[in-house]
Amino acid sequence: MVKILHLADIHLDSPFKKMSYSDSVKRRADTRKVFSDALGYAQKSGVSVVLLSGDLFDSEFYTENTITFLSDSFKNMPDCRFIISPGNHDPYKYGSPYTENVFPKNVFIFNSEDLQEITFKELGLTVYGYAFTSESHIKRPIEGFKVSKDGFNVLCAHTEIDTPFSNYAPISTAELSNSGLDYAALGHIHTDKEIRKASGTVYAYSGCLTGRDFSEHGDCGGILITLDVINGRKTIDAERAVFCPWVYKTITVNLNGSEKDYDLKNYIVKRISDETGKTKKEYILRIILTGNTDREVNEKAMTNDLSEYGVKEIENRMISNFDFLGLNDDFSIRGEFYRTLKPMLSSENPEERRKAEAALKFGLDALNRKELE
Numbered sequence: 001m002v003k004i005l006h007l008a009d010i011h012l013d014s015p016f017k018k019m020s021y022s023d024s025v026k027r028r029a030d031t032r033k034v035f036s037d038a039l040g041y042a043q044k045s046g047v048s049v050v051l052l053s054g055d056l057f058d059s060e061f062y063t064e065n066t067i068t069f070l071s072d073s074f075k076n077m078p079d080c081r082f083i084i085s086p087g088n089h090d091p092y093k094y095g096s097p098y099t100e101n102v103f104p105k106n107v108f109i110f111n112s113e114d115l116q117e118i119t120f121k122e123l124g125l126t127v128y129g130y131a132f133t134s135e136s137h138i139k140r141p142i143e144g145f146k147v148s149k150d151g152f153n154v155l156c157a158h159t160e161i162d163t164p165f166s167n168y169a170p171i172s173t174a175e176l177s178n179s180g181l182d183y184a185a186l187g188h189i190h191t192d193k194e195i196r197k198a199s200g201t202v203y204a205y206s207g208c209l210t211g212r213d214f215s216e217h218g219d220c221g222g223i224l225i226t227l228d229v230i231n232g233r234k235t236i237d238a239e240r241a242v243f244c245p246w247v248y249k250t251i252t253v254n255l256n257g258s259e260k261d262y263d264l265k266n267y268i269v270k271r272i273s274d275e276t277g278k279t280k281k282e283y284i285l286r287i288i289l290t291g292n293t294d295r296e297v298n299e300k301a302m303t304n305d306l307s308e309y310g311v312k313e314i315e316n317r318m319i320s321n322f323d324f325l326g327l328n329d330d331f332s333i334r335g336e337f338y339r340t341l342k343p344m345l346s347s348e349n350p351e352e353r354r355k356a357e358a359a360l361k362f363g364l365d366a367l368n369r370k371e372l373e
């Protein structure tokens with residue numbers, strides 16, 4: 001039996017530009033802590049290979065501290081092998097963390113755009129991989145590839161799957177299907193968390209190790225792979241493991257209708273508890289307010305007011321209370337005017353929305369031959 005931990009998109013030393021300096025320092029340390037927790041889990045689970053499918057680093061800017069931290073982490077697990085496939089954020093090239101530093105003996109780093117392989121006879125396992133050597137990788141890395149080794153065959157790859165003209169080492173499910181690989185450990189897509197199968201090949205993105213902003217929502221971690229032979233047949237088990245204690249989440253709160261009198265704060269708090277349940281997770285929340293209402297909201301004050309519930313951002317997408325349905329079906333020039341403005345009325349840009357609302361009010365008043373204010 002061989003146990004493998006699949007991780008990717010760790011983005012160590014991310015700058016966290018949107019945060020304050022002290023928060024960004026803390027979040028970088030937290031990221032390292034989550035990585036340590038993942039390796040602790042690997043040790044406890046009897047993992048003998050850790051696959052790092054690209055973007056271990058966020059960019060060519062990395063600190064000495066992080067290199068020491070990584071080297072120590074690898075050294076502290078001498079019986080485990082660490083395989084690194086450099087990705088588009090941390091390509092293998094002159095000046096990269098991979099060429100400038102010496103890593104412990106149990107670390108294997110792919111260094112060519114062409115497919116390479118490492119066989120661990122003691123495990124009956126061959127790992128295939130390649131490196132981004134710049135920010136893009138046009139070549140199809142496993143085109144025409146078929147495994148030729150006995151035992152277990154696994155790919156460790158930074159790739160954009162099923163996107164034929166991608167600049168990110170495109171691999172198709174047809175290629176995986178024909179490859180004879182037992183597992184493809186993919187990196188690059190941070191929020192794809194589905195474990196799939198193409199013929200005999202199980203493949204998955206691990207997703208990012210930790211969420212860094214609202215685009216990296218939901219539970220984050222890696223995948224534990226167990227390869228075995230039972231009654232002469234190969235078996236594979238793939239199981240998600242969550243390592244990141246914080247979760248980015250967006251909640252849409254619709255303020256439509258007649259709820260004019262309720263307390264807005266209580267209403268949002270109730271929606272938060274409905275959406276997050278009673279878990280002990282640390283939620284980082286963005287609230288999107290929608291609906292047709294004349295309610296005024298001070299987003300900044302409300303964000304402060306709700307910060308104890310984990311709210312970091314409030315986005316106001318509410319539109320004031322016009323007779324939209326009526327206008328939408330109105331075939332006069334009033335309806336045409338409304339339909340022209342409609343995309344701007346529901347724009348994600350609050351400034352554009354407000355301008356469109358003002359234009360609608362003035363326009364309708366003008367069409368109604370009212371005095372303009």
Ligand SMILES: [Mn+2]
Nearest residue numbers: 009055089188
């Ligand atoms: Mn990435």
